[in-house]
């Protein structure tokens with residue numbers, strides 16, 4: 027996929043901005059707090075149908091504004107016609123924010139319909155905290171990655187969450203007073219949706235496993251062996267992942283729900299399900315989260331992201347765009363070089379950086395200098411394109 | 420904006436705005452339209468509102484909205500008591516009735532199970548439905564099939580599941596209406612969930 031142009035209106039700190047991108051590297055240069063990440067967030071939004079960091083759409087509106095719009099024009103590989111994606115957010119008379127996504131000008135009925143049109147792999151510097159973060163951070167990473175690979179996953183997550191919210195409310199309000207017959211139907215729904223979600227996560231992880239192990243081995247100079255496991259309360263799910271066997275997860279999940287039904291009623295919360303799962307990473311047998319150095323953790327995230335890029339390129343039939351938010355500064359020169367060397371030439375890159383100085387940032391400066399790039403200078407919500415082919419010295 | 424109108428007009432506009440789907444602009448348009456009508460027409464209109472509110476109640480058998488109980492549908496001897504169509508509300512009942520394809524009787528649940536909205540099975544007309552399935556007015560059970568005409572949502576699915584657990588043990592045939600593509604609709608433009616549902620509910624050809 028190649029994004030030709032992007033227009034932002036009242037989005038975050040951008041009043042009105044139109045940009046034309048290079049087919050190769052797009053370097054977004056500026057000091058911190060000027061709006062570099064906001065620009066990448068807008069791309070992420072049109073790829074994932076939600077922001078990578080804002081939990082509410084209203085956070086995306088420029089302060090004091092009651093509407094915001096992002097629109098982009100892109101050219102799919104091997105197609106003759108451009109595709110246009112839009113998102114429009116507007117407050118209605120009652121003050122509620124309405125978000126509409128559009129494909130070639132036609133409003134989409136729901137967010138999930140946007141998915142798959144703009145495949146992307148993104149690497150925000152917040153991703154570097156993936157391994158030190160909470161299980162919920164790792165689930166969010168996993169679900170976003172699976173969704174890029176299989177857009178049905180979005181619906182699986184949404185359905186599971188809707189059912190879980192209903193059941194949580196029931197347990198919270200009624201606790202021991204709720205009738206077993208009523209709780210049983212929610213459990214049955216939860217087991218069906220939960221098993222489907224689990225299955226989808228597990229098959230992606232199986233797919234991710236071998237190439238990421240190879241990738242890590244290479245990145246560590248053949249020194250460290252990566253291994254990871256899926257951690258569910260559902261023993262069957264862990265087993266299914268470990269030994270790559272098909273197990274009826276719905277039945278197993280239902281059995282566990284029944285087993286803990288009274289505990290759930292007593293405590294008034296949902297105790298069992300994929301909303302409590304985690305992924306554990308090990309290097310040479312030691313858990314990365316607890317024992318890994320910062321360098322190892324970053325290398326691991328890099329290995330995972332590069333594997334995502336490789337898998338998505340293979341399966342979507344369309345080279346994904348690559349979003350790199352200030353991650354270079356967080357990697358040592360060797361790993362910066364490795365990353366750059368492993369970006370296939372057909373991939374359009376969006377990279378933010380605070381410096382392009384050949385002294386301070388030699389790897390990135392050299393990368394930009396190789397040509398086929400546009401530099402965008404960002405300052406206080408204003409972007410100036412500098413279609414230079416050489417790096418700034 | 421409304422406050423710049425004279426008080427009675429402002430009140431009328433506000434009254435229209437309480438209606439579902441009516442924003443300030445439509446409310447304004449409706450209010451001005453009403454003012455152009457003759458006093459007689461307006462009297463007729465407001466009488467119709469009050470009359471409907473006073474006379475319409477729930478049918479004691481199917482809980483449909485009606486001016487009589489049993490309602491016109493329950494009292495109609497041409498409608499088969501062997502089949503009961505279960506719907507959420509009177510609106511869905513009329514939608515089904517408009518097709519002219521269903522000649523059984525109805526049962527209106529008055530909602531779907533949804534803890535988020537504070538609705539549990541005990542808040543719906545489920546007990547009353549079961550009573551209809553076990554006996555009729557002559558003390559016999561004549562119902563042979565229950566058709567669940569509930570929407571393909573999480574709440575619709577959950578309510579259907581709940582009802583199936585109660586109805587299946589009675590040995591009565593239980594079916595649910597199929598969900599799929601709109602007639603004349605293009606497969607290409609349907610969303611994934613609709614297509615998935617349609618595939619699920621496919622029939623032998």
Ligand SMILES: [Zn+2]
Pocket residue numbers: 478479480481482483489490491492493494
């Ligand atoms: Zn009736």
